Amino acid sequence: MLDEIKINHDADYCFTTRLSERGCVVGVGDGIAWIRGLPSARLDELIEFDDGSMGLVFQLGKTLIGAILLSQKHGVTAEMSVIHTGRRLEVGVGDSLIGRVIDPLGNPLDGLPAPEFREFRNLEAAAPLIIERDFVSEPLYTGSKIVDTLIPIGKGQRQLVIGDDGVGKSALTLDAVINQRNRNVLCVMVLIGLPRSSVAGTIEALREANALDYTVVVVAEANALSGFRYLAPFAGCAIAEHWMRVGRDTLIVYDDLTRHAQSYRELSLLLQRPPGREAYPGDIFYLHSRLLERSTVLAPEHGGGSMTALPIIETRQGELSAYIPTNLISITDGQIYFDSKLFDAGMLPAIDIGRSVSRIGGKAQHPAIKAASAHIRLEYLQFLDLELFARFGTKLESGVEEKLQRGRLLRALLKQDRLAALSEESHLAWLLAYSSGSLDRFSPEQAVALLPALFDAVAAHGLKLDTPKEQWFTILQVFFENAS
Numbered sequence: 378m379l380d381e382i383k384i385n386h387d388a389d390y391c392f393t394t395r396l397s398e399r400g401c402v403v404g405v406g407d408g409i410a411w412i413r414g415l416p417s418a419r420l421d422e423l424i425e426f427d428d429g430s431m432g433l434v435f436q437l438g439k440t441l442i443g444a445i446l447l448s449q450k451h452g453v454t455a456e457m458s459v460i461h462t463g464r465r466l467e468v469g470v471g472d473s474l475i476g477r478v479i480d481p482l483g484n485p486l487d488g489l490p491a492p493e494f495r496e497f498r499n500l501e502a503a504a505p506l507i508i509e510r511d512f513v514s515e516p517l518y519t520g521s522k523i524v525d526t527l528i529p530i531g532k533g534q535r536q537l538v539i540g541d542d543g544v545g546k547s548a549l550t551l552d553a554v555i556n557q558r559n560r561n562v563l564c565v566m567v568l569i570g571l572p573r574s575s576v577a578g579t580i581e582a583l584r585e586a587n588a589l590d591y592t593v594v595v596v597a598e599a600n601a602l603s604g605f606r607y608l609a610p611f612a613g614c615a616i617a618e619h620w621m622r623v624g625r626d627t628l629i630v631y632d633d634l635t636r637h638a639q640s641y642r643e644l645s646l647l648l649q650r651p652p653g654r655e656a657y658p659g660d661i662f663y664l665h666s667r668l669l670e671r672s673t674v675l676a677p678e679h680g681g682g683s684m685t686a687l688p689i690i691e692t693r694q695g696e697l698s699a700y701i702p703t704n705l706i707s708i709t710d711g712q713i714y715f716d717s718k719l720f721d722a723g724m725l726p727a728i729d730i731g732r733s734v735s736r737i738g739g740k741a742q743h744p745a746i747k748a749a750s751a752h753i754r755l756e757y758l759q760f761l762d763l764e765l766f767a768r769f770g771t772k773l774e775s776g777v778e779e780k781l782q783r784g785r786l787l788r789a790l791l792k793q794d795r796l797a798a799l800s801e802e803s804h805l806a807w808l809l810a811y812s813s814g815s816l817d818r819f820s821p822e823q824a825v826a827l828l829p830a831l832f833d834a835v836a837a838h839g840l841k842l843d844t845p846k847e848q849w850f851t852i853l854q855v856f857f858e859n860a861s
């Protein structure tokens with residue numbers, strides 16, 4: 378409709394007419410609005426309602442367009458007029474976000490003044506081009522014994538964390554973030570659809586570990602608008618992407634993408650997109666792949682930064698072949714699989730080593746750790762088979778009992794408490810101690826009790842991963858001679 382006639386007061390006094398579209402809200406509810414009369418609105422475009430609240434175009438129909446509401450205010454009502462802005466949704470990025478807790482639009486949730494931004498980034502952006510990327514070549518240490526030695530992660534890798542509910546997925550990623558202290562890695566934790574108590578618990582854990590000095594938390598709680606839950610990972614990704622583009626190493630945790638997918642499904646169904654498998658819309662694969670493709674390591678001539686992603690997916694009763702888990706498994710570079718049976722048996726962290734894999738992290742692993750852990754995985758899996766077999770009471774061959782004993786020792790060594798991250802040197806110390814057989818004469822409990830002293834000895838002697846093997850073995854030998 379004709380909105381205003383603008384008189385141009387420039388020197389030549391020519392009259393011009395500006396046509397602008399003004400739409401009208403026909404329905405609003407459940408965090409979405411239906412709008413009529415904005416024929417040239419585009420997907421993902423910001424729209425502004427008369428009361429100042431914003432929305433995001435999500436669905437284009439022949440006569441109506443569907444938009445996601447971007448504010449909790451209940452100001453938007455039917456018949457309200459609305460204009461489109463021609464802008465896309467942006468979030469403020471940069472160092473002023475460090476230590477802050479924000480919502481996906483960059484508004485503070487920690488009670489402090491709004492962060493000041495000098496730069497903004499679109500939430501949706503194209504993934505880096507192939508030629509801008511480099512090979513994953515540097516390890517990212519999580520501090521977890523199992524992950525760093527058997528399922529290593531490299532900077533720029535996308536490693537899925539998958540398992541049933543309550544098996545320690547969030548705990549592992551939180552410990553990984555905490556372990557980045559003094560490692561020059563900026564972290565972004567995206568918390569999607571979590572209850573407020575879990576959000577508070579996570580922030581408190583980060584604060585206690587002084588991890589907020591290098592971390593930003595993006596939160597869309599369980600009771601937030603579904604649009605916020607849908608946008609949160611993209612906001613977190615844009616924030617990390619900025620740092621990656623200026624050459625920093627970053628780690629981003631998406632906790633979790635199952636709830637993200639559910640929010641997207643909710644929005645899609647409300648906005649009448651055709652449902653597909655498990656009622657998810659057809660582009661749900663594209664949603665997660667375009668998000669995770671933005672994590673990479675850039676070539677030195679493009680800044681050399683990296684974004685390592687740890688997306689979390691929750692399964693139902695260990696069902697890996699459900700729609701969202703299979704999608705994510707195929708998008709990522711490997712997965713850390715948590716098993717509820719192991720959790721119930723007290724094997725913590727409850728990582729199923731046989732079903733976990735890292736497709737590229739091994740290339741980034743330090744040669745010393747790689748060599749020392751080369752046989753451990755196979756040895757452990759063989760032990761599990763053997764243990765199962767031995768339970769049937771079959772007559773065991775000679776040598777089997779020793780193998781079982783070593784396996785039990787390894788199982789005890791692989792256990793790890795929360796917030797007990799190990800340094801790289803400590804990883805190498807226990808690997809060498811185990812594979813050289815120095816621990817064989819101890820019971821599993823005794824061996825585990827010896828480890829802290831061993832790690833202290835390694836640190837006291839200043840052993841590093843690059844220290845020659847002979848020197849490592851000399852120190853270990855002296856340590857175990859005195860330990861008996």
Ligand SMILES: Nc1ncnc2c1ncn2[C@@H]1O[C@H](COP(=O)(O)OP(=O)(O)OP(=O)(O)O)[C@@H](O)[C@H]1O
Nearest residue numbers: 541542543544545546547548691725726793794795
């Ligand atoms: N290595 C560990 N040692 C001791 N306790 C652990 C360990 N890992 C996890 N836990 C405990 O297990 C419980 C569940 O962990 P967590 O909340 O991380 O699981 P989750 O898989 O993220 O669950 P949800 O699906 O509900 O998000 C927590 O109480 C946590 O403290």
Ligand SMILES: [Mg+2]
Nearest residue numbers: 546547548632
């Ligand atoms: Mg969790």
